[in-house]
Amino acid sequence: MIVGGGPAGCAAVRAAPGADIVLFERSPDGLGGQWRHALAGPSHEPIARLTIENLERWAQGADVRLGVDVTLEQIIAEQPDLVVLASGALEHRRPFKVSPGASKLLDGWAVLDGAEVEGPVVVWEWGGDWTGFIAAEMLAVAGHAVRLASSSAAFGEGMHQYQRNLYLGRLDELGVELVSHVEPIRLGAGELLVRNVFSEREMTLDGVGTLVVVGGREPYFPLYEPLVEAGVNVERVGDSLGARTTEEAVHEATVAALAG
Ligand SMILES: Cc1cc2nc3c(=O)[nH]c(=O)nc-3n(C[C@H](O)[C@H](O)[C@H](O)COP(=O)(O)OP(=O)(O)OC[C@H]3O[C@@H](n4cnc5c(N)ncnc54)[C@H](O)[C@@H]3O)c2cc1C
Structure with a gap:
């Protein structure tokens, strides 16, 4: 199971082809995470649009549930083997x-x-x-x-x-x-x-x-401690660990999904 449909979450899907994956994304507007804010940038728009299109392709292998702010109870109910927590960052x-x-x-x-x-x-x-x-x-x-x-x-x-x-x-x-x-x-x-x-x-x-x-960006990971305490196998990746580039977030999520 993956929490978050930004670069890290979508990269985790790509790294595990054929796996039974549910990806929850809070935004009803689509995948992309913080990249969606960049769509309004006069110069950033083309790279933001292409990045989001790539992320959508990467996530195609998952059951993507948009508009769901997933809770601890919902995660536990799905009995996941692994949760990749890619919940990103908020503005500080x-x-x-x-x-x-x-x-x-x-x-x-x-x-x-x-x-x-x-x-x-x-x-x-x-x-x-x-x-x-x-x-x-x-x-x-x-x-x-x-x-x-x-x-x-x-x-x-x-x-x-x-x-x-x-x-x-x-x-x-x-x-x-x-x-x-x-x-x-x-x-x-x-x-x-x-x-x-x-x-x-x-x-x-x-x-x-x-x-x-x-x-600046503040890591957002309210589900991490409760998941650990509930005994769920969880890997925290991307901006939920601290502000980083897309490349780093994608790399970490890929490694976490391959290991899982
Ligand atoms: C305007 C802007 C421009 C940028 N431009 C670049 C750039 O040019 N190059 C570059 O390398 N980086 C850029 N970045 C940084 C890049 O966006 C981040 O490094 C990257 O998005 C981090 O990916 P992430 O998946 O870890 O987190 P995020 O992108 O923050 O994604 C986390 C996702 O998790 C979702 N989520 C959180 N909690 C829950 C929950 N409980 N249930 C369901 N969903 C949940 C959130 O809604 C969010 O969509 C930019 C950032 C911004 C804001």
């Missing part, structure tokens, strides 16, 4: 103050999924991965004035360099202003107080209509 919320009457505040994935922003926009991101770049490009293409602020040592440091460098080029052409090494302290009405993560120097960014917060 990083704490900072929000004053009464503050500007609009949205999470990165919500923006990628179509939440409405009011410009000008500051996209603040923590770890230098895809969501901040994609949100900044998407909002700039939509005509918003965008500043991309980052806490990471280098913009896009969590990405493959062939993607990062192309994003940096496109963002420059779109007029996206980059603000290095800051984290939010307080969102106010039209302004954002930030702090340099290395020196702790504070500064204010003015003219903020919306703050988009991309706090």
